[in-house]
Amino acid sequence: MRKIKLSENDLDTLFKEATIEAARLKGKKFMENPERDPFYPSAEFDNRIQLLIESKTKKSDTFEFFNKAFLAYSKVAAWILLALLFLFVTVPNVASARNWVTKLVMDSNQKYVTYYFQNNETGFFNQESNQNGLFPDGMYYPSYLPRDMKLVQFIYKESTMTYRFRDTEDNYLMIQVNSLGTTTNVDNENLKEQIFVVVNGIQATYSSKAGMRSIIWCDEAHLFIVDTTLPKEECLRIANGLTN
């Protein structure tokens, strides 16, 4: 006789095959017996099983709806994400984006623009900053302002630009820049003081009346007016700080 040695795996495989073969023989007997034992389940039970099969094999409409909804939501979310990414890459922040749009509007529509500053924007002019990112190139703006002086109104017309400031002590400051050819009325009656001063190397007229101080001067292209309730020295510093 041939000597063989079966490994555990071989024995396992052999038992598997033998068990399935034994099951086949056993099953054959099972399948013969029901024929001798006629039994018909009730129609109601058949129906239950049929419903069970359908429920297990039918694709759920609700599930499908949620799948579609999720897909649509994903697409929308992806587009929003892309748009936000584009916005954050091209424009550093929303405020500068708005400034940029404002500048475009002011450049393209110089007939009439009135801009009321918000609280967080008025602080911009109080930092003695010389940034004028808000305005179109060439626009005059005050590079010096006394502390707490806040811009409350800005009017930009075709040939006239007016800044109005106010501080916590109710001091008032108005700066007006007109293009040449613009007419303006100057009250020079009963003046308390009227002298010549030099602003940025240009001769200017300083006058005071009833607590108001004014400096008026002009260069080749503009007529400048500074009106304020502040002292004379501050008025001069503001006038000298007007730049573009």
Add this chain to the structure above:
Amino acid sequence: MARPTNPQVNAESDRLFLEMLYDNYNRLMFKHARRYFQDQTDVEDAVQESFERLIRYLPTLRRLNRNTLAVYIVNVIRSCSMDIYRKRKIEKETNFSDIFEGFEETLVDDFDPDCLMDSLLSMRQLAQVISQLPEKDQFVLEAKYLQSWCDSEIAEVLGTKENTVRTRLFRARNRALQMLLRGRHEED
């Protein structure tokens, strides 16, 4: 191994297969369920629960032929019925005596399978011997090799520990080999 798959089977072919399964095997299912329950409602519950469980084993069922599928179904009926008994806290040893009989028996485990290795083991002979094994041994062999249940699943069905399942499997195999050896000696 053949862990229950996603019950949400959805192919048309699955539906047709399940309908065929019920049409061909419902009488077998009812016949075996009636071995464990007297009341018609209980029988129907057992069959329905078994059918739901069969759906979970659909990929395995598709690979079986007509007769082995019958044994598979009968075993599922039996394990479902045991589950129902367990849930209802009914003494199950009476109705499942073929499974639990001699469960704690002492068996000589010093049988060495190598003593059979001097002759070629025939699969058909072994199958014949397995057919003659007690029902409890056949059940554990079928659960392991036909149903492809893992030890923990078999343990769950039998309400025992995994170690016990492994012991029962080991003993069932040894018993089959012993019977095979005894048969050969008688032939000689």
